[in-house]
Amino acid sequence: xxxxxxxxxxxxxxxxxxxxxxxxxxxxxxxxxxxxxxxxxxxxxxxxxxxxxxxxxxxxxxxxxxxxxxxxxxxxxxxxxxxxxxxxxxxxxxxxxxxxxxxxxxxxxxxxxxxxxxxxxxxxxxxxxxxxxxxxxxxxxxxxxxxxxxxxxxxxxxxxxxxxxxxxxxxxxxxxxxxxxxxxxxxxxxxxxxxxxxxxxxxxxxxxxxxxxxxxxxxxxxxxxxxxxxxxxxxxxxxxxxxxxxxxxxxxxxxxxxxxxxxxxxxxxxxxxxxxxxxxxxxxxxxxxxxxxxxxxxxxxxxxxxxxxxxxxxxxxxxxxxxxxxxxxxxxxxxxxxxxxxxxxxxxxxxxxxxxxxxxxxxxxxxxxxxxxxxxxxxxxxxxxxxxxxxxxxxxxxxxxxxxxx
Amino acid sequence: xxxxxxxxxxxxxxxxxxxxxxxxxxxxxxxxxxxxxxxxxxxxxxxxxxxxxxxxxxxxxxxxxxxxxxxxxxxxxxxxxxxxxxxxxxxxxxxxxxxxxxxxxxxxxxxxxxxxxxxxxxxxxxxxxxxxxxxxxxxxxxxxxxxxxxxxxxxxxxxxxxxxxxxxxxxxxxxxxxxxxxxxxxxxxxxxxxxxxxxxxxxxxxxxxxxxxxxxxxxxxxxxxxxxxxxxxxxxxxxxxxxxxxxxxxxxxxxxxxxxxxxxxxxxxxxxxxxxxxxxx
Amino acid sequence: xxxxxxxxxxxxxxxxxxxxxxxxxxxxxxxxxxxxxxxxxxxxxxxxxxxxxxxxxxxxxxxxxxxxxxxxxxxxxxxxxxxxxxxxxxxxxxxxxxxxxxxxxxxxxxxxxxxxxxxxxxxxxxxxxxxxxxxxxxxxxxxxxxxxxxxxxxxxxxxxxxxxxxxxxxxxxxxxxxxxxxxxxxxxxxxxxxxxxxxxxxxxxxxxxxxxxxxxxxxxxxxxxxxxxxxxxxxxxxxxxxxxxxxxxxxxxxxxxxxxxxxxxxxxxxxxxxxxxxxxxx
Numbered sequence: 001x002x003x004x005x006x007x008x009x010x011x012x013x014x015x016x017x018x019x020x021x022x023x024x025x026x027x028x029x030x031x032x033x034x035x036x037x038x039x040x041x042x043x044x045x046x047x048x049x050x051x052x053x054x055x056x057x058x059x060x061x062x063x064x065x066x067x068x069x070x071x072x073x074x075x076x077x078x079x080x081x082x083x084x085x086x087x088x089x090x091x092x093x094x095x096x097x098x099x100x101x102x103x104x105x106x107x108x109x110x111x112x113x114x115x116x117x118x119x120x121x122x123x124x125x126x127x128x129x130x131x132x133x134x135x136x137x138x139x140x141x142x143x144x145x146x147x148x149x150x151x152x153x154x155x156x157x158x159x160x161x162x163x164x165x166x167x168x169x170x171x172x173x174x175x176x177x178x179x180x181x182x183x184x185x186x187x188x189x190x191x192x193x194x195x196x197x198x199x200x201x202x203x204x205x206x207x208x209x210x211x212x213x214x215x216x217x218x219x220x221x222x223x224x225x226x227x228x229x230x231x232x233x234x235x236x237x238x239x240x241x242x243x244x245x246x247x248x249x250x251x252x253x254x255x256x257x258x259x260x261x262x263x264x265x266x267x268x269x270x271x272x273x274x275x276x277x278x279x280x281x282x283x284x285x286x287x288x289x290x291x292x293x294x295x296x297x298x299x300x301x302x303x304x305x306x307x308x309x310x311x312x313x314x315x316x317x318x319x320x321x322x323x324x325x326x327x328x329x330x331x332x333x334x335x336x337x338x339x340x341x342x343x344x345x346x347x348x349x350x351x352x353x354x355x356x357x358x359x360x361x362x363x364x365x366x367x368x369x370x371x372x373x374x375x376x377x378x379x380x381x382x383x384x385x386x387x388x389x390x391x392x393x394x395x396x397x398x399x400x401x402x403x404x405x406x
Numbered sequence: 407x408x409x410x411x412x413x414x415x416x417x418x419x420x421x422x423x424x425x426x427x428x429x430x431x432x433x434x435x436x437x438x439x440x441x442x443x444x445x446x447x448x449x450x451x452x453x454x455x456x457x458x459x460x461x462x463x464x465x466x467x468x469x470x471x472x473x474x475x476x477x478x479x480x481x482x483x484x485x486x487x488x489x490x491x492x493x494x495x496x497x498x499x500x501x502x503x504x505x506x507x508x509x510x511x512x513x514x515x516x517x518x519x520x521x522x523x524x525x526x527x528x529x530x531x532x533x534x535x536x537x538x539x540x541x542x543x544x545x546x547x548x549x550x551x552x553x554x555x556x557x558x559x560x561x562x563x564x565x566x567x568x569x570x571x572x573x574x575x576x577x578x579x580x581x582x583x584x585x586x587x588x589x590x591x592x593x594x595x596x597x598x599x600x601x602x603x604x605x606x607x608x609x610x611x612x613x614x615x616x617x618x619x620x621x622x623x624x625x626x627x628x629x630x631x632x633x634x635x636x637x638x639x640x641x642x643x644x645x646x647x648x649x650x651x652x653x654x655x656x657x658x659x660x661x662x663x664x665x666x667x668x669x670x671x672x673x674x675x676x677x678x679x680x681x682x683x684x685x686x687x
Numbered sequence: 688x689x690x691x692x693x694x695x696x697x698x699x700x701x702x703x704x705x706x707x708x709x710x711x712x713x714x715x716x717x718x719x720x721x722x723x724x725x726x727x728x729x730x731x732x733x734x735x736x737x738x739x740x741x742x743x744x745x746x747x748x749x750x751x752x753x754x755x756x757x758x759x760x761x762x763x764x765x766x767x768x769x770x771x772x773x774x775x776x777x778x779x780x781x782x783x784x785x786x787x788x789x790x791x792x793x794x795x796x797x798x799x800x801x802x803x804x805x806x807x808x809x810x811x812x813x814x815x816x817x818x819x820x821x822x823x824x825x826x827x828x829x830x831x832x833x834x835x836x837x838x839x840x841x842x843x844x845x846x847x848x849x850x851x852x853x854x855x856x857x858x859x860x861x862x863x864x865x866x867x868x869x870x871x872x873x874x875x876x877x878x879x880x881x882x883x884x885x886x887x888x889x890x891x892x893x894x895x896x897x898x899x900x901x902x903x904x905x906x907x908x909x910x911x912x913x914x915x916x917x918x919x920x921x922x923x924x925x926x927x928x929x930x931x932x933x934x935x936x937x938x939x940x941x942x943x944x945x946x947x948x949x950x951x952x953x954x955x956x957x958x959x960x961x962x963x964x965x966x967x968x969x
Contacts, residue, residue, distance in 0.1 A: 062823075066913055421843050429840050617802050673802060
């Protein structure tokens with residue numbers, strides 16, 4: 001009996017140590033902070049080129065760069081789990097705004113990078129006076145329209161837009177699609193952004209001091225949403241893929257999208273000219289343009305690793321190789337002085353011109369309470385599109401969601 | 407049979423220790439978090455709030471609705487999954503010429519994991535159904551649940567089929583022979599001989615399908631999402647959004663614990679009922 | 688199955704085949720769209736592709752670094768399943784045969800934890816695993832052995848549950864006879880009991896292979912290095928938040944499931960064997 005016990009215990013002990021040893025064996029190979037840059041970022045579209053860039057960087061500087069994989073949907077939860085368990089990447093991406101403020105304690109000060117002063121005004125993410133986020137690019141959205149079918153110069157007010165929606169023969173006049181951001185976030189940005197002081201207005205809404213329905217911009221927004229429901233294909237029936245397909249094949253003359261969708265058009269033989277027009281709430285003439293994501297350096301990484309990540313950013317934004325990747329491969333719109341992209345397609349060109357001329361309104365949506373689009377705004381809007389709720393009721397419900405989420 | 411304590415430890419301890427480390431300890435830590443208000447970031451302090459998270463759960467109408475919805479969905483799905491699974495298992499254990507092909511084909515849906523299936527089915531329920539004028543099922547409160555039941559059944563029926571096949575082949579041939587000699591017809595053999603002997607398989611399959619349906623997440627997020635007015639939101643998605651989208655880590659954990667208790671009670675009832683039948687027969 | 692007449696049999700065969708074809712329609716969609724460009728897919732999702740060019744397969748394989756990922760997935764799956772089968776069968780058998788209070792409690796605990804949604808323990812689990820790395824110097828994250836360890840823990844519940852059900856149904860007399868013949872417990876289990884568990888072993892293997900082979904969440908949390916990636920992680924890049932590279936994603940999915948299908952075909956022979964043996968007698 002005793003003998004058995006001893007045998008059993010020894011076996012267990014051996015087994016556990018065995019398992020531990022296999023762990024230890026692997027440890028030697030990839031110790032933490034081993035002078036390697038790890039990158040975790042959410043723009044999966046540039047992943048293939050980014051991996052190539054990592055190889056080039058290693059060839060030029062001898063520093064190893066490892067790009068971690070992710071899907072667009074699971075990125076934020078993976079990032080959070082990683083950071084919270086001290087297993088985050090050295091260099092990662094976030095949306096400047098609500099996301100970067102939540103993570104502020106993890107963001108290193110990047111003010112001393114040489115090119116920081118050359119970043120377009122208001123584009124670097126600053127928290128407490130320190131630059132913590134370096135913008136990837138800018139993105140803009142509005143009414144993407146087919147120049148053969150729509151004369152944008154005639155759509156300068158909400159009334160114009162609505163009469164266009166009502167007049168056009170096709171039921172496809174203005175397409176939204178069912179994905180949360182395309183359904184409500186982007187289009188709802190406009191009435192926020194045209195306020196005198198967008199940030200202050202948002203705070204007042206969150207604090208319950210003003211009601212959105214009292215603002216003319218939101219009243220017009222409500223009319224537009226009603227017109228879309230009455231005259232267009234029901235957005236909840238359309239996917240982003242089909243939304244873009246309808247536009248590229250000429251079935252829809254106008255969709256509410258941004259410069260990201262030009263990648264979708266590449267597979268089609270688009271035979272017409274297109275451009276980007278503002279959503280004309282309260283006579284707005286500006287595009288919603290902002291920095292969608294920015295680079296951040298993890299303060300939990302070792303000093304040495306943080307330095308490596310900063311060197312990498314320096315290289316990416318100032319060296320010829322780095323710049324050519326950003327402009328030619330990632331096809332970004334320049335955000336730092338001294339970069340130029342000459343192969344922009346018409347939509348990106350429109351965004352780029354808006355940036356240069358300062359003809360932009362901000363993305364107030366970046367400052368909305370984190371997660372609110374998916375968890376509240378989208379279900380409410382879908383309800384609007386599947387019932388006979390009025391536009392004013394929609395705005396009212398959205399308003400309640402903002403107050404509740406504060 | 408007499409078994410020494412040493413042998414007992416040798417056979418069970420390794421797995422149990424690893425199981426404790428990997429599953430039980432994190433779960434207990436998770437229970438601990440449910441008493442705090444915390445956003446899930448290590449650098450941010452967590453505030454101890456006692457049972458207030460739990461009290462809030464019962465005031466959360468959206469979560470309570472998801473609870474009812476998930477329960478209804480689960481009860482229906484468990485029936486359809488097992489009904490189809492047992493029919494499949496019976497078909498492919500006959501001498502039909504096509505049984506081998508059928509066995510592979512019916513199991514295929516389970517081989518393909520992940521979100522992509524949800525997207526494929528989405529185009530069926532949305533684009534295809536719109537094109538044949540059945541309307542968009544995914545935005546309708548009732549039909550969207552039916553759609554989820556269809557996809558879940560489609561995916562899991564092959565899975566439980568495997569367990570039922572194992573059960574059917576474990577039935578001794580002489581028992582079936584005896585039934586035939588006694589002149590039993592197919593239905594009699596099925597209900598009087600095969601099903602009673604399949605009771606252990608029923609226990610297993612009901613449990614597996616019950617727990618899988620309750621935890622449904624992939625199908626929910628890729629097929630319907632939260633849906634208009636939260637009408638398609640299930641448990642897991644609600645908890646996931648609470649923790650990762652809204653950053654209410656402690657509150658989300660409290661929901662998860664309650665969710666766990668609900669499933670545990672239901673499945674324990676199920677297991678004890680079917681187990682009793684096993685003994686009785 | 689002597690109850691059926693010949694025409695009825697043919698009828699059943701046809702019906703079964705028709706049903707299977709309908710049942711596999713979504714899989715047809717995956718297959719056919721893996722050959723289409725975005726515009727072709729937009730035009731008609733159901734139609735056959737215009738050409739069977741393998742370009743999306745080639746680019747998908749290249750982007751996902753297929754052979755390294757395949758190797759990692761194979762190692763991970765095979766080793767994890769082997770340890771799950773060994774330990775789960777031993778534990779389940781001992782639980783049934785010892786029949787004491789502790790066994791009942793532990794078994795219930797194992798079964799109950801199968802109900803825990805993974806998302807709720809992933810954060811504490813990762814904290815604990817990193818603690819192993821920092822404090823004890825045992826690196827559990829970003830290593831395949833570490834992940835196997837976790838799979839053993841997560842697979843324990845279902846493995847023991849399945850074996851438990853089957854062991855309860857086999858008579859204890861054989862084991863007693865073996866003990867009288869002088870076999871110790873170890874030998875009795877491996878020489879007498881384990882071979883009898885074969886059908887359940889096959890079930891556990893089939894169900895767990897598919898789970899581990901397709902699992903995304905757990906590996907995505909632990910395996911970060913390029914060298915360690917499994918197939919599901921390597922295909923993640925085809926899924927942007929909105930822009931999904933359908934053709935490459937579907938091509939990747941097709942090549943991912945081919946090994947599992949082959950494996951399943953090989954395995955099901957074993958399951959059928961028993962059935963066939965019974966059928967011949969009948």
